[in-house]
Each structure stands twice: as structure tokens, then as C-alpha cells.
Amino acid sequence: MDTEMLFKILCGAIAAVMIIYYIRRQKKMLSFFIGAFTGGAALFIVNKYGPLFGTDIPLNLFNILGSLILGAPFVAFIVIMNFL
Incomplete structure (x- = not known):
């Protein structure tokens, strides 16, 4: 199994877990907005300071939407x- 297939399978699994998490929460929209904020902040921090640690995550549409939806x-x- 190659890395791209593993990436797609694990992204689907993470999406399923996050959807179940948001559905089970009592305040669904608040949980979603907090998750989107933390995901966007984490992506910004990794993009800004990641090269210091050897990881370069570009800001593209896939990464931005993924971090805002999945956190x-x-x-x-x-x-x-990125390390694999």
C-alpha cells in the first residue's frame, strides 16, 4: 500500500470520527467553530514555524478546508x- 492510499484512508477515518463527534455534541455549531478555529490556528503555526522542525506544509485549498472542517x-x- 502506497503512502497516498494510506493518506486517503486515514483522512476518511478522521472525517468520520469528527462528524460523529460534532453530531454527538450538545452545542453543535459552537463545537464546529471552536474546532475550525483551532484547526486554522494549528495550520498557521505549522506553516509559519514548521520549516524550523523540518516539515513544510503549504497553504493550499485542500489543507485549509481540511483544517477548518476537521480541526x-x-x-x-x-x-x-509529511515525515513518512
């Missing part, structure tokens, strides 16, 4: 996949 776990997953 900080998506950004952590991208960083992990």
Missing part, C-alpha cells in the same frame, strides 16, 4: 504523513 487532528495527521 487540529487533520493538521497533526498532515505533519505525521
